[in-house]
Amino acid sequence: MESAYNISVFTENSVGMLNRITIIFTRRHINIESITASESEIDGIHRYTIVVKEPKEVVRKVVSQIEKQIEVVKAFYHADNEVVYQEIALYKLPTKMIASGGDAERIVRAHHARILTIESEFTILEKTGYPEEIKVLFNELKPFGLLEFVRSGRVAISKPMKTLEEHIEDMNEEKIKA
Amino acid sequence: MSQIRGAEAVIRSLVAEGVDTVFGYPGGAIMPIYDALYDFKEDVNHILVRHEQGAIHAAQGFARTSEKVGVCFATSGPGATNLITGLADAMIDSTPLVCITGQVASHLLGTDAFQETDVIGISMPVTKWNVQVKRAEDIPVALAKAFFIAKTGRPGPVLIDITKDAQFGMMDFEYEFCTDIRSYFQKPLINRAAISDAAKLLNSAKKPYILVGQGVVLSNAEKELLDFAEKTGIPVASTLLGLGAFPPDHPLYVGYLGMHGNYAPNIKTNECDVLFAVGMRFDDRVTGDVERYAKQAKIIHVDIDFAELNKIVTNEVSIHADAKEALALLTQEVESRTHEAWIQEFRDAEKIEFETVVDDAIHPKHDRLQMAEVINMLSEKTDGKAIVVTDVGQHQMITSRYYSYKRQNANITSGGLGTMGFSLPAAIGAKLGNPEATVVAVIGDGGFQMTIQELGTILQFNIDIKILILNNNFLGMVRQWQELFFEKRYSFTDIVNPNFIQIAKGYSVEAKRIDTRPELTGALDEMLSSKEAFLLEVVVEQEENVFPMVATGASVSEIRLK
Numbered sequence: 001m002e003s004a005y006n007i008s009v010f011t012e013n014s015v016g017m018l019n020r021i022t023i024i025f026t027r028r029h030i031n032i033e034s035i036t037a038s039e040s041e042i043d044g045i046h047r048y049t050i051v052v053k054e055p056k057e058v059v060r061k062v063v064s065q066i067e068k069q070i071e072v073v074k075a076f077y078h079a080d081n082e083v084v085y086q087e088i089a090l091y092k093l094p095t096k097m098i099a100s101g102g103d104a105e106r107i108v109r110a111h112h113a114r115i116l117t118i119e120s121e122f123t124i125l126e127k128t129g130y131p132e133e134i135k136v137l138f139n140e141l142k143p144f145g146l147l148e149f150v151r152s153g154r155v156a157i158s159k160p161m162k163t164l165e166e167h168i169e170d171m172n173e174e175k176i177k178a
Numbered sequence: 179m180s181q182i183r184g185a186e187a188v189i190r191s192l193v194a195e196g197v198d199t200v201f202g203y204p205g206g207a208i209m210p211i212y213d214a215l216y217d218f219k220e221d222v223n224h225i226l227v228r229h230e231q232g233a234i235h236a237a238q239g240f241a242r243t244s245e246k247v248g249v250c251f252a253t254s255g256p257g258a259t260n261l262i263t264g265l266a267d268a269m270i271d272s273t274p275l276v277c278i279t280g281q282v283a284s285h286l287l288g289t290d291a292f293q294e295t296d297v298i299g300i301s302m303p304v305t306k307w308n309v310q311v312k313r314a315e316d317i318p319v320a321l322a323k324a325f326f327i328a329k330t331g332r333p334g335p336v337l338i339d340i341t342k343d344a345q346f347g348m349m350d351f352e353y354e355f356c357t358d359i360r361s362y363f364q365k366p367l368i369n370r371a372a373i374s375d376a377a378k379l380l381n382s383a384k385k386p387y388i389l390v391g392q393g394v395v396l397s398n399a400e401k402e403l404l405d406f407a408e409k410t411g412i413p414v415a416s417t418l419l420g421l422g423a424f425p426p427d428h429p430l431y432v433g434y435l436g437m438h439g440n441y442a443p444n445i446k447t448n449e450c451d452v453l454f455a456v457g458m459r460f461d462d463r464v465t466g467d468v469e470r471y472a473k474q475a476k477i478i479h480v481d482i483d484f485a486e487l488n489k490i491v492t493n494e495v496s497i498h499a500d501a502k503e504a505l506a507l508l509t510q511e512v513e514s515r516t517h518e519a520w521i522q523e524f525r526d527a528e529k530i531e532f533e534t535v536v537d538d539a540i541h542p543k544h545d546r547l548q549m550a551e552v553i554n555m556l557s558e559k560t561d562g563k564a565i566v567v568t569d570v571g572q573h574q575m576i577t578s579r580y581y582s583y584k585r586q587n588a589n590i591t592s593g594g595l596g597t598m599g600f601s602l603p604a605a606i607g608a609k610l611g612n613p614e615a616t617v618v619a620v621i622g623d624g625g626f627q628m629t630i631q632e633l634g635t636i637l638q639f640n641i642d643i644k645i646l647i648l649n650n651n652f653l654g655m656v657r658q659w660q661e662l663f664f665e666k667r668y669s670f671t672d673i674v675n676p677n678f679i680q681i682a683k684g685y686s687v688e689a690k691r692i693d694t695r696p697e698l699t700g701a702l703d704e705m706l707s708s709k710e711a712f713l714l715e716v717v718v719e720q721e722e723n724v725f726p727m728v729a730t731g732a733s734v735s736e737i738r739l740k
Binding site for chain 2: 014020023065068070071168
């Protein structure tokens, strides 16, 4: 059965890593729903959060192939209920529509959106949350003449407590024993 | 030591790694490396091939027979892209290679400069690892990593792309072997519980069955496999690349698996109760329809590559390990047993294959020579101890069926990728890696013409290989499929060949053509006893089919005998 899986990949910070990872999906004709990359809590190690909608077996095999890459330190996959995740969206609206009274203030409050900036021409709102929440706000803001909209990929942290550092320690111990 | 150029550092690094043979072809972006090589002629034997594909296949043949890392050089752009087929071949067949490509100067990267290609991007899916080096001082570290990665774990090809300015750059040379990479395991830690679970399963099995693949060869586990099989009394079958891992004349050996393998080992896969697979990866050419493959059996799978475990079949016990270690540990835990009745079942099935297929193939009543009788005679005349390098197609399947591989690291073929044109250059590499061995390249008339230019390499370096062309004037395997599955519509498989003898003569290679049975034994003797390269063209039956055959989509139980 297809459902969303969150793949977390921890890699060395070297040129071409993103390509190395994404071609594993391309080769299997798997669409990446979203992808984000950033530094991790350990110096020199980057983390990627990749969301795919595929059966668990497919995801397991893909993660094995990712982990096989020389510069991948560790890769995990988790179902949605095993992670805490967020996305961030920015909405650009004409300031005159916001300032003309009416519903705008209520909407911003109800959705716990933040106002990032108000310029004479435009205002930018920020909303962090689940994709569905971001979509609801999008729909409500649309009648105000939404000028631009952008949404990030998902960032996710898994609930299991083992840290990456502990994983690396375990790996080193395994290497010594082997 | 005073400062040296990056190019010299490349050569010094190779020498430090013990490299004595390099296959390559020069060009603009790799000229500094070739210039440095000029001063190391005593240390490094550079073989100038006639096409970069020839260089990499030669490096593959060298690596697979010598247990060393194969090394090749190519220039940027077309030189580098000509390596891609060989990289893909080495990747799927787990061959350790280090390929060094020149690249345009770093300030020209991304400018569509002359002979610039994104070789890192292009080769990424077909290398175990690749890296671009833009500074001279990074060269030794990159090469040390490359050799470490290529030869450890599941071996594979590595590509290092070095910009021309890095080759010219000055640096202080110091070489340190790479022994660990934080994110990489050269060897897994064996799970002892899995070993015990596997031993229990094997001890209680009624019809256990061992399948061996190239992993046994790559980990030098032939002795451990033999000990394990003899203690447990379990029959052993082999994949294409596993041929030679177990003695073919051993009473426990039951044959060759897969699409054109033997009858008994295929059908018995669906009758065993415990399937013990070691160093093989359940390729579709071995499993047939995987939904109907060994469903009744509990599977134990040993592989050094974690991603291979539970990839195609679902295991009862997975052992993530080097084959040699796993077999040694298992042998300690298994009971001494025999399985005579079970092995007799294989022998009974074998008899059916002998009567319907083999007897006719090696003692033919047909007028025209059959491929199988040629290979059978070659096997007898060399006592199964030649290094046999096959190309791809019918002659390859016939050779794997009828050559009795008794020598280790002597079965060289393009298995996973099925690369036509592999044999001739790979045989050149095999010979250079084993100057004492008899190396026979068995090639079809089609594949020979894909890398025929390497006759020039044989000429220039006086490489004593035996080239056996089985000529049926067809792209035979495709023709066979057209006959069986496409209503004999022979779409572009009849091939007009040149006069191979004249071509060989043009390259000063001794050559002979035969087309009748009485000539065969003398011609093979002449070829094998020649002190130089020799090309023997044997004209064989035009429309011969390779049987048995597990047709696409069929189960291994449905293997056809005719």
